Amino acid sequence: MHKGYLCLFLHAHLPFVRHPEEEIFLEENWLFEAITETYLPLLDVFERLVADGVYFRITMSLTPALASMLLDPLLQDRYIRHIDRLIELAGKEAQRTAHHPEYRPLAEMYHRRFMEAKDAFVNRYRRDLTAAFKKFQDLGNLEIVASCATHGFLPNLRINPQSVRAQVHMGADYYRRIFGRDPKGFWLPECGYYPGLDRVLGEAGIRYFFLDSHGILNADPAPRYSVYAPVYCPSGVAAFGRDWESSKQVWSSKEGYPGDIDYREYYRDIGWELDYDYIKPYVHPDGFRTNTGIKYWRITGDTESKEPYRPDAAREKAARHAGNFMFNRERQIEHQAGLMDRRPIVVAPYDAELFGHWWYEGPQFIDFLMRKIHFDQRTLRTVTPSEYLAEYPVNMLAVPSESSWGYKGYAEYWLEGSNDWIWRHMHAQGKRMADLARDLWPRLRDRPRDDVRRRAINQAARELVLAESSDWPFIMKTGTMVPYAQRRVKEHLGRFATLADGLIKGDIDDEWLREVEWRDIIFYDMDCAAYYLDPPAVTPPDVRTRAPKIAAGLVKKRKSRNTKRIPGK
Amino acid sequence: MPRPQPTGKSLAPAPETVPQLCDATQLVLMPQAPHTIHAYWDFSRKDLDKIKSKLGDRLAKSAYVLRMHEVTDAASGGRKPRRAFDISVGPEARSWYINLWVDHVSYRADIGVRTAAGRFYPLAHSNVATTPRAGASGRSEVMWLEVRERGRRQPFVLTLRSRPPAAAHARGAAPDAHPSTPPVMAAVWGGMAAAGNAREETARHAGPAAPATAIESPSDANMTPASDAARAQAAGNEPAEVVSHGPLNLTLDEIVVRLFGAAGSAHAAAVPAPAAGSPMPPSTSWGGASEWSAGGSEQRLGHKGKFFFEIDAELLVYGRTEPDAQVLLNNEPVLLRPDGSFSLRCALPDGAIPLDFSALSGRGDARRISTSVVRAPTQRES
Numbered sequence: 024m025h026k027g028y029l030c031l032f033l034h035a036h037l038p039f040v041r042h043p044e045e046e047i048f049l050e051e052n053w054l055f056e057a058i059t060e061t062y063l064p065l066l067d068v069f070e071r072l073v074a075d076g077v078y079f080r081i082t083m084s085l086t087p088a089l090a091s092m093l094l095d096p097l098l099q100d101r102y103i104r105h106i107d108r109l110i111e112l113a114g115k116e117a118q119r120t121a122h123h124p125e126y127r128p129l130a131e132m133y134h135r136r137f138m139e140a141k142d143a144f145v146n147r148y149r150r151d152l153t154a155a156f157k158k159f160q161d162l163g164n165l166e167i168v169a170s171c172a173t174h175g176f177l178p179n180l181r182i183n184p185q186s187v188r189a190q191v192h193m194g195a196d197y198y199r200r201i202f203g204r205d206p207k208g209f210w211l212p213e214c215g216y217y218p219g220l221d222r223v224l225g226e227a228g229i230r231y232f233f234l235d236s237h238g239i240l241n242a243d244p245a246p247r248y249s250v251y252a253p254v255y256c257p258s259g260v261a262a263f264g265r266d267w268e269s270s271k272q273v274w275s276s277k278e279g280y281p282g283d284i285d286y287r288e289y290y291r292d293i294g295w296e297l298d299y300d301y302i303k304p305y306v307h308p309d310g311f312r313t314n315t316g317i318k319y320w321r322i323t324g325d326t327e328s329k330e331p332y333r334p335d336a337a338r339e340k341a342a343r344h345a346g347n348f349m350f351n352r353e354r355q356i357e358h359q360a361g362l363m364d365r366r367p368i369v370v371a372p373y374d375a376e377l378f379g380h381w382w383y384e385g386p387q388f389i390d391f392l393m394r395k396i397h398f399d400q401r402t403l404r405t406v407t408p409s410e411y412l413a414e415y416p417v418n419m420l421a422v423p424s425e426s427s428w429g430y431k432g433y434a435e436y437w438l439e440g441s442n443d444w445i446w447r448h449m450h451a452q453g454k455r456m457a458d459l460a461r462d463l464w465p466r467l468r469d470r471p472r473d474d475v476r477r478r479a480i481n482q483a484a485r486e487l488v489l490a491e492s493s494d495w496p497f498i499m500k501t502g503t504m505v506p507y508a509q510r511r512v513k514e515h516l517g518r519f520a521t522l523a524d525g526l527i528k529g530d531i532d533d534e535w536l537r538e539v540e541w542r543d544i545i546f547y548d549m550d551c552a553a554y555y556l557d558p559p560a561v562t563p564p565d566v567r568t569r570a571p572k573i574a575a576g577l578v579k580k581r582k583s584r585n586t587k588r589i590p591g592k
Numbered sequence: 593m594p595r596p597q598p599t600g601k602s603l604a605p606a607p608e609t610v611p612q613l614c615d616a617t618q619l620v621l622m623p624q625a626p627h628t629i630h631a632y633w634d635f636s637r638k639d640l641d642k643i644k645s646k647l648g649d650r651l652a653k654s655a656y657v658l659r660m661h662e663v664t665d666a667a668s669g670g671r672k673p674r675r676a677f678d679i680s681v682g683p684e685a686r687s688w689y690i691n692l693w694v695d696h697v698s699y700r701a702d703i704g705v706r707t708a709a710g711r712f713y714p715l716a717h718s719n720v721a722t723t724p725r726a727g728a729s730g731r732s733e734v735m736w737l738e739v740r741e742r743g744r745r746q747p748f749v750l751t752l753r754s755r756p757p758a759a760a761h762a763r764g765a766a767p768d769a770h771p772s773t774p775p776v777m778a779a780v781w782g783g784m785a786a787a788g789n790a791r792e793e794t795a796r797h798a799g800p801a802a803p804a805t806a807i808e809s810p811s812d813a814n815m816t817p818a819s820d821a822a823r824a825q826a827a828g829n830e831p832a833e834v835v836s837h838g839p840l841n842l843t844l845d846e847i848v849v850r851l852f853g854a855a856g857s858a859h860a861a862a863v864p865a866p867a868a869g870s871p872m873p874p875s876t877s878w879g880g881a882s883e884w885s886a887g888g889s890e891q892r893l894g895h896k897g898k899f900f901f902e903i904d905a906e907l908l909v910y911g912r913t914e915p916d917a918q919v920l921l922n923n924e925p926v927l928l929r930p931d932g933s934f935s936l937r938c939a940l941p942d943g944a945i946p947l948d949f950s951a952l953s954g955r956g957d958a959r960r961i962s963t964s965v966v967r968a969p970t971q972r973e974s
Contacts, residue, residue, distance in 0.1 A: 043598060182620060182719065217724075230739075243729035255737040413741070420735040425623070425724035433625040433724055443687060447632050448610045450620060472593050510606045520611035538603055540596035548593035 025366070027251075027356030028406035029396070030263070031389070032233065032372035033083040034210055035062070036174055038494035038511075039545050043097055047308055050507060054092050055105040056316060059140050061379035062093075062152050064386035067143070069159045072393055079164055079393040080405040083156070083375060084210040086170040087197040088492065090153050091545045094201075099150040103141065109316060110137045112305045116293070116317060125331040126319050132334060133317050157202050166407035168208030169198035169229070172546070176437045176493035178215045178425065179446055183453035185460075188223055189554035190488065195227040197546065207409045208232060212493050213437070214265070214428035221256035221423075226558070231261040231408045233372055234423055237432055239264030241424035251359045251367035253412070254421040262423045263408055268355060269371040272348060280344040281382035285336045288320045288329055289381055318383075341384040345391035346399075353402040368411050369403075372428075441505075442496035445512050449491055452519055456487050459523060460555035468553065478540065479531045483522040484551035485543055490515035518543070619703045619716040626695035626726035631658060631718070632687040633703045639715050643705055646713070653708040655680045658688060663720060664698045674924070678706065693935075694927065695726035907966060909947065910935035916954030922946065 037057060042048035072079050085093075092098050113134035120126040148155040159165035171177065172193035180186045191209070198206045209229040211220070216234055224232055231253065239250045239262060246254050250264030273279050280286075294306050294315040306313045320329035321337065352369055359367035378385025396405060412418075429436040438446065459480060467477040490512050498508035518539055525531040540547060553559060619633040644651055657678040665674055681688055681703075692699075699721055704714035913919060915932040926949075928934050949962040 044603070179622060182622070230741075241725040241728055243725070244731040244733045244735070245729045247734055255739060259737065259739045261739070412739070416740045417736050417738045420737040424729075425722075431625065434623070435625055438622060438624045438630055443630060443632070445610075446622065447620070447634070448613065451613050452611075513608070513610050514606040516610050517607045534599055534601050535603070537596065538599045538601040541598045542603070544596055547596055 025401060025404045026360040027367040027369065027403050028411060029269075029352050029356075029403050030368055030370045030406055030408060030411070031081050031392075032370065033065070033081065033375035033378065034086075034372060035084055035089055035375035036086040036170070036212075037089045037092065037376075038492050039088040039092060039173065039489060039543075041092060041095060041098055041542075041544065043542060049307055049313065050504075051098065051101060052105070052313065054089075054098060055102050056314070057376050057380055058093075058102055058144070058152065059106065059109070059137070059316060060383070061376050061386070062156075063140050063143050064379045065375070065389070066148070066152070066155050066159075068386050068390045068393075069164060071390065073159070073162060073164060075394075077394055077397045078404070079397065080166070080407045080410065081164065081389075081393075082166045082168060082208065082407050084168050084170045085153060085156055085201075086174055086210070086212075087194050088173050088545065090197070090201050093152045095544070096150075103145065106137055106141045106144070108305055110134065110141065112315060113137050113317060129319050129332060129334070130317070153201050160202065166208065166409060167198075167202060167206075168210050168232075169195045169206035169227075170210040171212050172197065173488045173492045174212040174494060175488065175491040176213055176215045176427075176434070176496070177211060177220060178217045178427070178434055179437055180449065180453065180491060181217060181220075182450045183457060184223075185457040185555045185557055186449075186453035186487075186491065187220070188226075188557070188559055189456075189484070189551075190491065191223050191227050192559045193488065193546065193549065193551060193554045195229065196549065200549075214238065214426065215434070215437075215493075216262075216423060216427070217425040218422050221260040221262070222258040225256075225258035225260045229260055231263060231412060233263050233265065233370065235265050235426050235428040235432060236267045236270075238262065238423045238426035241426070242421040243424070244419075244421055246421055247419050248363055248365075248367070249359075251363065251369065252365060252415070252418060253368075253408070254419045254423065256422060257420065261408070261412055261418060263368070263370045265372055265428065266355075266369045269348070269352060269369055270373075272351065273371075273373055273377070280348075280388070281377070281385070282322065283340055283344070284322050284324050285333070285340045286322055287318055287332050287337060287383040288322045289318065289383070291318055291320045291329055293317045293319065337384050338387055341387040342391045345388050345395055348388075348392060349395050349400065349403075353400055356403050365415055368406065368408075370408075436500050437493055437496045439500060441502075442499040445490075445496060445499075448512075448516055452487055452490070452516055452523075455523055456484060456519070456552075457555045457557070459483065459526060460552050461557075463526060464552050464556060468550070475531050475533050475536065476526060479522050479526055479536055480552040481550055482536060482540055482543070483519050483526070484555060485546055486515045486519040486522065486539075488551070489543055489545065490519065515543070617716045619701060619718040621699060621701055621718045621721035623721045623723045624689065626724045627692045629660075629690045629692065629699060629721050629723060630687065631690060631701060631703075633658075633716060634686065635715060643713060643715065647705065647707065650707050651705065654705045656683050656685075657681065657704065657706045657712070658690070659702045659704065659706075659712060659714070660690060661700045661702070662697055663700050664696075664722075692723065695723055698722040907945070908935065911949070913951050913960075914954060918952045918954075920950045920952075922948050 035057075037053050040048075040050040040053055042051060069081075113130055116130035117127060117134055120130045144150060144152075156165065156167060160167050171190040173190070175186070175190040177187050177190065180190065195206055195209070205228050207230045209224050209227075209232045211232055211234075214233060214235045216232075216238055221232070236250050239246055239254060242254055242262075246252075246264075250266055253261040253263045255261050271278060273281070275282075292314040294302055294317075295312050299312070302312070302315070303310075305315055319332055321332040323329045355369060356367055378389060382388070393405065396403065426432055427434060427436075463476070463480055467474065467480055470477045472478075492511075495508040495512050498504050522531070522536075522539075613634065615636045615638070617634060617636045617639045619631065622630045622632075624630045647654060658681050659676055659678050661676045662674045679688065679690065690699075701718040702712070702714040703716050703718075704712055706712045909921075910933070911919075912931070912933040913928070915928065915930060917928070917932065919926040919928060919934060921936065926934050926936065945966045947962075947964045947966060951960045953959070
């Protein structure tokens with residue numbers, strides 16, 4: 024009989040980086056790289072686990088900004104163009120390294136993986152990765168939670184309650200459209216929470232959300248079970264706390280698994296290493312080098328002299344690390360179970376893009392971990408938060424503490440010298456949007472959907488939520504790609520101001536609006552302005568419009584490749 | 593809704609600056625961390641002209657100050673600000689980071705002009721900002737809630753009185769949570785006497801006349817009366833210990849009152865802003881701040897062509913006593929750390945500042961009094 028649970032959570036998010044105005048746009052590569060290196064490999068892991076009859080539960084988010092990009096035909100076309108170029112480059116690399124025994128197998132590996140990625144994207148999933156993830160939710164292995172419309176950092180938006188509600192309700196309704204069911208859980212962007220926010224989540228039909236450890240540990244009254252059981256907020260919404268031990272084992276740059284010397288080195292890419300004339304067709308057309316995704320070296324150690332990557336050794340290490348991770352969770356759960364009157368839950372949330380994109384062997388690690396938990400022990404099981412709440416509907420009542428999972432644990436990353444200038448504008452325009460919705464929406468809501476004023480007020484709301492993404496102040500703080508983040512904030516706030524002025528003056532350039540709608544297309548079929556009313560005057564979409572069903576042939580039975588012998592066991 | 597299509601129209605490049613904000617006076621506080629609040633403000637041209645015409649020549653000798661009022665008690669039902677302090681920000685600054693010496697406090701602020709005579713003319717009042725808690729809550733009362741996906745909509749809260757958990761917030765769960773040492777339970781309504789987040793938050797959710805269903809669980813979830821199994825779970829496998837249980841036919845507000853006392857149902861009260869020109873009450877002149885600017889460009893110290901020189905001072909008072917003692921400063925309670933030590937950081941304006949400390953032992957059988965006066969007579973030469 025198992026003694027406790029592991030809740031593995033993968034937060035999949037990217038800012039909305041769609042740029043139809045340029046044929047090739049550097050930031051769109053963020054999405055393409057994540058598709059190739061994270062989302063498709065994760066789906067492949069899920070496929071194989073299901074095919075092999077492995078019991079597993081994983082919880083993940085697929086934020087609205089990311090989901091809307093995954094569903095966008097333009098970006099889907101561009102991804103195919105992107106992967107075609109990589110296939111071509113990897114083919115050239117196989118020829119170039121033909122006489123180099125250490126690099127040629129790697130070039131062939133990349134060529135094969137890129138071919139497989141394209142095949143999965145085009146043929147298996149028909150370009151729609153949201154549907155691919157949805158299938159595993161419908162199978163019961165995956166629980167996908169909702170998140171804010173554009174990943175707004177809610178503690179900094181709370182000055183305008185309408186802005187917070189719009190982020191939450193728009194995100195929850197978009198989830199209903201995509202996944203055909205009501206969301207049970209919610210991922211607060213950056214785990215940003217303040218007392219009272221749970222009430223907004225409750226209004227949106229949410230049953231649980233996640234906090235960093237100190238959000239639970241500093242709750243009032245002090246939690247009886249530390250982070251090993253959720254607490255109920257006064258609204259009745261449950262808050263699960265992040266476990267710091269499992270977090271450190273994966274996240275820590277010094278002690279974490281991804282820094283192992285046998286794993287692939289992220290920062291040495293042939294886009295930066297090879298002769299410019301040779302690599303030029305595969306980097307940015309403006310002439311600057313970029314990552315290609317082809318990396319031949321392993322971390323090796325704290326040295327500039329890197330040794331060739333050895334996939335077999337890295338795979339072996341991923342299996343050993345999965346075994347070590349499981350062993351530590353077993354001991355942790357055994358210890359906690361002895362102190363509690365219920366089975367403890369260890370909540371281990373990570374950015375999904377860590378697995379595959381940054382930590383190339385991350386998906387293998389998850390694959391091994393799920394198999395080992397299923398086959399090799401009886402101390403713990405994987406679980407989703409809603410399953411845990413069904414087993415333990417009685418939990419302690421407490422008010423979690425304001426917190427985030429960012430640097431220092433509060434708002435220090437999203438409110439400091441490099442980015443604090445944005446907030447007065449966010450707040451001012453948020454108030455203006457709420458005023459516009461209050462004054463104009465009741466008159467516009469019954470007009471035809473193509474009415475220019477109705478379209479304008481909805482586009483104003485889209486521009487505002489696009490400006491509110493937590494990614495922009497985050498980038499400003501990190502110091503990389505800062506001009507792009509500043510441009511995005513100014514661009515969206517500028518378009519918002521133009522629309523707001525036009526609505527008040529009755530002067531809207533329809534052609535200009537159509538172009539803006541095309542460029543900032545997120546939530547194009549939603550009445551976004553209605554979310555700024557108090558309370559939001561929107562009817563949740565009928566979740567039956569995309570009822571759960573299992574696509575025939577999605578999960579193919581396949582002979583197990585890993586269960587006969589698990590390396591590192 | 594048809595999918596938007598490209599028009600081919602070229603859009604103007606991203607503007608160099610964000611759109612101009614409307615010409616309005618405002619002050620906003622944003623908690624950044626347990627000991628830091630960020631403030632930003634704007635002055636409208638009209639308000640600036642007004643204050644210039646009102647003060648005339650006196651404006652040159654006046655200071656633009658951010659006056660911080662601690663309203664922690666006010667936010668939880670009280671009305672009177674506990675203390676206040678000023679930060680000179682200069683006429684050009686539009687934002688500031690305010691370092692605080694205590695976490696989990698509520699502040700409201702005014703931005704305005706303080707004349708040489710000490711009269712304060714506020715230009716804008718802020719929202720109330722509450723900083724996060726930096727450590728574990730000192731309260732260990734245990735309340736339970738049951739929420740199910742389906743069932744009757746009726747809240748129930750079961751309160752257990754148990755031995756204080758030893759470091760329940762530390763790395764492991766509380767030792768008294770072990771099934772072999774079940775908590776000693778009693779029917780305790782009104783078991784939480786101290787003020788705090790839980791009370792404020794529950795009161796906020798309740799509302800003065802909210803029916804029981806006002807504690808809105810998610811649309812498909814309901815809080816149900818305690819089932820036997822639920823009580824057994826809540827009671828650490830010792831359901832027989834539960835003295836009071838069952839459905840509560842009470843409004844949520846009544847539950848809040850029973851749980852937290854009458855003050856628990858009070859909503860956060862707005863703190864009345866001081867009238868224009870009102871001097872700062874002596875009793876609220878405690879406080880201090882270590883200032884650092886949001887950005888160097890916004891912290892200008894003086895007008896062009898005229899040398900500007902301003903000095904403020906702070907006083908640090910510290911001491912220690914027995915951890916369970918009660919310490920008062922000028923009849924206001926002083927927060928003790930778990931080891932019995934304490935420290936206070938106060939603004940040190942010119943004049944005499946009384947420091948009347950008293951300490952009462954935990955058993956109430958001993959009292960120590962310490963009275964002193966700090967004087968800060970700054971000599972100024974024009």
